[in-house]
Amino acid sequence: MIKTLSKANQLVLLLFFISFAMSENPLKYAQPKLSDYGFFEGRMADHNPVTGVIPYDVSAQLFSDYALKSRFIVLPQGQQLEYQKDGTFDFPEESVLIKTFYYPADFRNPDKNIRLMETRILIHTPEGWMGFAYIWNEEQTEAFLEIAGERLDASFINPIGETVNFKYSVPNFNQCKGCHVFNNKMEPIGPKTRLLNHDFDFDSGRMNQLEKWETLGMISGLPSVSSLPQTPDYNNFESGSIEERARALIDINCAHCHRLGAPGETSGLFLNIEETNPTQLGVHKPPIAAGRGSGDLDYTIVPGQPDKSIMVYRMASTDPSIMMPELGRKLVHKEGVELVKQWIKEMEKY
Amino acid sequence: MNNHLNFSMMKLIQALTPLLFTTGLLFANLEKELQTQFILAASGDTITIPKGHHKIQGTLSIEGKENLVIQGVGMDVSILSFSNQSEGAQGISITNSKNITLEKFTIQDSKGDAIKAQYTDGIIFRHVKVEWTGGPKETNGAYGLYPVQCENVLIEHSISIGASDAGIYVGQSNNIVVRYNEAFENVAGIEIENSYNAEVYENYSHGNTGGILVFDLPDLLQKQGGNVRVYNNRIESNNLFNFAPKGNIVGKVLPGTGIMILACSGVHIFGNTIRNNKSIGTGIVSYFMTEEAIKDSLYNPYTADIHIYNNVYDRWPGFPELGFDIGQLLAVKYGRNTPDIIYDGMQDPEIQAGLCIQNNTDARFTDLDIEHNFDSWYSPFVANFSEDMSKHNCGAQHPLISKSKK
Known part of the structure; x- marks a missing residue:
């Protein structure tokens, strides 16, 4: 039928x-x-x-x-x-x-x-x-x-x-x-x-x-x-540079909240793929209302130092009071964390 | 024909489903029942949190609703405990709503903020208690009662205990009343941040790291606050160690702080009793004191138009907090007799209205003049700070003093 x-x-x-x-x-x-x-x-x-x-x-x-x-x-x-x-x-x-x-x-x-x-x-x-x-x-x-x-x-x-x-x-x-x-x-x-x-x-x-x-x-x-524009498949090594792939990953995983007009705007951290202001992307930006999410770290991103970057800390956590995104996962996206770490490690230009 | 039959059946089921949901027949468990009611509620509904100690595992959310009352049987009687929370960062989350009243219940041990309201016009917290039951700990959630980006906020007769940031925190909001509340064992008892038109009165903030904070921070959407009036509060013994996770601005608050005004303009502090806060009775400081770089070109790091009057200060002799630089500095200069009102001297050069201090009882003052005294690490220790309050006596020009409440 x-x-x-x-x-x-x-x-x-x-x-x-x-x-x-x-x-x-x-x-x-x-x-x-x-x-x-x-x-x-x-x-x-x-x-x-x-x-x-x-x-x-x-x-x-x-x-x-x-x-x-x-x-x-x-x-x-x-x-x-x-x-x-x-x-x-x-x-x-x-x-x-x-x-x-x-x-x-x-x-x-x-x-x-x-x-x-x-x-x-x-x-x-x-x-x-x-x-x-x-x-x-x-x-x-x-x-x-x-x-x-x-x-x-x-x-x-x-x-x-x-x-x-x-x-x-x-x-x-x-x-x-x-x-x-x-x-x-x-x-x-x-x-x-x-x-x-x-x-x-x-x-x-x-x-x-x-x-x-x-x-x-x-x-x-x-x-x-x-x-026409094309966002890379961040899982595919050949789809773009580390930066392009990392930006694609944080865009699709974070920017639905972290962009102007969405709930994560409270923090002043904007992670949509169009964002160009380094501070708003998290570079040397102190956390706002992060609570334990800060992980005793000072900034969302410290160029060259992924282990001192709150972004990595929160992506690598499964504790509900720390993890980002707040919802939709119980496991760590290990490959995603590695990609973002690599991006921050190589980051110099800001 | 077949389609028609399906359609009728479907409509029947459809018509019955909400009925089943709302009467709660489908659910044994309160969490799912409350969440379902929050989703299906119609304007004008009252949703009841029953008596008892109820374990809740995930954030309960209210989204896009109007004219709702969420009502328990009483504080400490209707308790939602999030001690086993496995999902979501808040206890209750309210977003994109209008005229929401929360009353007569307790939220315990949420992993993150206890109750967060965002993008909501008309939010009332009344007889609500939020607490972390294991005492002050870094692992406690950040905020207790937490309206942010809201309009028309009323928080009254509520209690917050143990928040690792602020017990009662209003951020990036407008038209705010915070009154008759009690906050203790939080890092900050009450905090008003980047907000306009706030009346904070007759609260009892005690045993926190800092009693009441009025802050303007950079890199936020609502750039500035103003017209904040803090009056007739009791602000006592806020000498708790600072247990905020590092990285958060509140982690810089010196234990022993009564009231702290950071980088704001248009703030009136009057009629308060500020007692036994060991380090700073009332601080008026610029953002420069945080030693953070300022990258936000629209941000104003100075203070201006600050009025401190008719307050009663009282302080037992004793050393200020020595674990922080500023505490050591005060101890070296003043020993066991730290002044009550401490100003960093960073007046906004573009605003005429400065700092006015009048009619306070037993207030001692110092101006650290950090612009001139802080050019090397040792210079503040040898500098002469100005203890002369007279240049801050705005006298008859004082525009608002007659409005102060008794």
């Missing part, structure tokens, strides 16, 4: 929006089960998207306890995005972004024994974007809405054969906003030109994602992609 996100389904979504629009309850925009949306066909855990549900990825990823992620975008039928060079695309209402977090039992065999943890969806409602998390059942047949968050026992074998056990954390409705709120409005973080401008393995073959979207009629006004 082949399902598509048909007109009928879209009508359901639309009626749904209208019928509950008067209530203040955010649940009115969410379906109780992931299958209710009809995003996938066949065995749902396989994530075979129906027509209109388009897979994508971003070049630099938020670290989420080493979880692997599958991402999809859904635009309302007949509507498209308008190209913009900077910032998140301006999505039409009823757009949906889907992201499933999963682990292989053993990262040395990443395609086998997959466990899906949760699927987060961002829906562009008439009241703005809203985020909902669906937790997969043990049988991996269905995922259920959970707005209050959850902690799940999780375990995997890492690429060097060590077993890692931890509590995987599913965010609550407010925590979704905590990262996604910018200038008092929730918005997606990933769908930006510079994070999408690279090749992706579509079923139909490998192709630049933005060009693919153009052929599908999903985006208008796209210039030649070779002229």
Whole structure:
């Protein structure tokens, strides 16, 4: 049986929006089960998207306890995005972004024994974007809405054969906003030109994602992609210099809060990729309201001295009162910490 | 047809789900129940924290809500304990909200700040106690009651104990009343930082490292504060060791500090009882005293327009804190009789209104004149500091003295 996100389904979504629009309850925009949306066909855990549900990825990823992620975008039928060079695309209402977090039992065999943890969806409602998390059942047949968050026992074998056990954390409705709120409005973080401008393995073959979207009629006004900015994949040694990769890493992992208009602005530390003021990037900047997060250190970044830099100290911690980011991880992103250390070690120009 | 059926079912489930959530039937555990209520609350709701000592593992958050009351049965009766906190840096976090009232409950042992409110217009803390129960320790959370980037803040009848930065801290906010509170065993009892229009009165701040701090710091979004009035407070025996983690500005506060004004303008200190703070009864200092470089070109490191009047000073003879440079300096110059009001002499050269000191009881004064006396490490020890208060007697020109409350 082949399902598509048909007109009928879209009508359901639309009626749904209208019928509950008067209530203040955010649940009115969410379906109780992931299958209710009809995003996938066949065995749902396989994530075979129906027509209109388009897979994508971003070049630099938020670290989420080493979880692997599958991402999809859904635009309302007949509507498209308008190209913009900077910032998140301006999505039409009823757009949906889907992201499933999963682990292989053993990262040395990443395609086998997959466990899906949760699927987060961002829906562009008439009241703005809203985020909902669906937790997969043990049988991996269905995922259920959970707005209050959850902690799940999780375990995997890492690429060097060590077993890692931890509590995987599913965010609550407010925590979704905590990262996604910018200038008092929730918005997606990933769908930006510079994070999408690279090749992706579509079923139909490998192709630049933005060009693919153009052929599908999903985006208008796209210039030649070779002229457009591209954020490096910080995991890939060949994607850029140490500095470029480190800036990509702290941009995607920190700047959703640490930028003007987001909650981390309180500290005056701005880590978005566009930031050029060394003090605001943390160089010889004393901490503000850091508490124990200062680690008895004086500055966020001391050029040449990663071990004296608060940024490294907080990234390498899993203590809730010290660690950065504050949410979304229980493990240390060792490779990320190493990259930032390397960057600070080589830093002279400021 | 099929779709239609699904739709009706779905609507039914959809209609029932919130009901189930809000009545709490789905949850045995209070943490999830409270968090769910915080998420689903409608304008005008009151959410109750029941009686008892409840263990909470993650930050409870309120985001984008209006007109909510979060109410316990009473301070020390409804207790949320975060001693096993595994997630999030705060006990309670409130963001992007309007008219939120928190009252009659206690927060214990949060890993980071006890209650943080950000981007909120209208936040009331009333009969709220926040405490770290293991005594003053570096591992305690930084702030107790912590509104930042807020408008219209009221903190009253509340208690903060053990914060490793400030017990009651208002930062980068406007229109603030802090009254009838008690703060002890914190590094700073009460701190107003980069904030405008603050009234701090009838509080009891004692046994902290510093009693009440009014600070303006660089590199922040709200660059400056002003119109801060600190009056009719009891500020006593703030002689606790400084247990702030190094790197934090509050770690520079000298144990034995009653009131400290750092790099502010437009501050009135009056009608306070400032007793037995061993090092500095009231300090008026510029940012230069921190010995930190200033890279923020919009920042004003000086003090100006500071008024100290009608306060009662009282101090047992004894040495100031000797673990800090400034304490050693005071001890060398004054022995066991440290002056009450200490000024670094760094008046903002571009503002006419200076430091006014009048009508205080038993106040002794010294001007360290750091611009001239601090050019080498030993020069402050041989310098003659000016103890003459008369040039700071603004006399009849005093614009606001008649407004002081009795």
